[in-house]
Amino acid sequence: MENKKVLVAGATGYLGQYIVKEVIKRNYDVRVLIRNENQKKYFNNVTDFFIGEVTKPESLKGICNGIAAVYSSIGITRQKDGLTYIDVDYKGNANLLNEAKACKVSSFLYVSALNGDKLWDLKIFEAKEKFVDELKSSELNYTVIRPNGFFSDMKDFLAMAKNGKVYLFGKGNFKLNPIHGEDLAKLSVDKIGGLENEISIGGPDIFTQNELAKLALDSWNKQPSIVHLPDWMRKFTIWSLRAFTSSKTYGPIEFFLTLMAFDNEAKQYGTHHLADFFKEEVKKEKI
Incomplete structure (x- = not known):
């Protein structure tokens, strides 16, 4: 990829902060989308910030100027500010995609979740996969990354265990292999400009x-x-x-x-x- 400038959206989240660090480590130029000036404090060695909100398309004008690849982990886990999954996970990412198409970026990487394409009946996946379908029809070079649960998600088990008991449904024999954000960031940056359209990935331990x-x-x-x-x-x-x-x-x-x-x-x-x-x-x- 001749132009090595990457836009990171969702940069203040658990995964996004690792992505920014890894992009810089690999000597890419980086532009970080933030919602306000106060969020600059989360980042070292970043000089190019774009202030805007994905739910307000007019605030994103020009965000992809000079950008070769967009990496988005935009999404909400616990809803706030009156916004829904459709508002953020679907429409917010779609607004970003429209800017990427207008600027003819060479690739767009998006983080959904493992098995999200099979779970449209869940509100969170309905929104994410609606965007995945739009990304697939965009004619951009794209990669959808489907991680298993993050280590940070497993803190719910740790919180239960602190009180001496963990509650499970059924026999507890179902398997999972959650992944650390830093590991996922390394894999993700490897795939910038790549040809794989979908990647499902988990951590080393099942x-x-x-x-x-x-x-x-x-x-x-x-x-x-x-x-x-x-x-x-x-x-x-x-x-x-x-x-x-x-x-x-x-x-x-x-x-x-x-x-x-x-x-x-x-x-x-x-x-x-x-x-x-x-x-x-x-x-x-x-x-």
């Missing part, structure tokens, strides 16, 4: 939910105490939330509870191990 629960309990030096709840409770909880709350409330819980009900394994990659991550998180809490 766990059953039972093994993950035990790892979380061990990190707190707790005796193994895993409570297996009947799966009908999981299904009833999802039904109740959908029936009696808005997607702003049930979206993240629906996502978590649905993914607890099947295997989430992807190609193993990376050098970071969840056991080390858990130890570091516990150490931070004890300081």
Whole structure:
């Protein structure tokens, strides 16, 4: 790629900050999208900032001038400011894509999630995959990266374990291999300008939910105490939330509870191990 300038959108998030560091490490020029001046404090060695909001297309004019590749991990996990998944994960990314097309960028990399294309019934994936379809029809060179859960997502298990018990639905035998943000950033930057359209990826260690629960309990030096709840409770909880709350409330819980009900394994990659991550998180809490 002759022009080596990359726009990073979603840069203030868990993954985005690792992406910015990795892009700089690889000697790419980088432009970072931020919402306000205060967010500059999150970044070292970045001089090119663009202030705008993906939900306001008029604020993005010119964002892709001189840009060769766009990397977007734009999305919301817990909704705020009255915005929905469709507003941000779909329309926000679509606004960014329109700017990329206008400036004829050479490639667009987007982060969805493992199995997102099979879970359109979940509000969060409905929005993400609606954008994936738009990206595929854009005629840009594109890559959709589908990571397994992040290490940061696994802190829910660690939080339960702190109190001495971890609750699982069913038998706890479903498998997953979450990935560290730094490992995913390395893989992602490798793919800039590449020809792979879709990549599913996970971390180096595969766990059953039972093994993950035990790892979380061990990190707190707790005796193994895993409570297996009947799966009908999981299904009833999802039904109740959908029936009696808005997607702003049930979206993240629906996502978590649905993914607890099947295997989430992807190609193993990376050098970071969840056991080390858990130890570091516990150490931070004890300081």
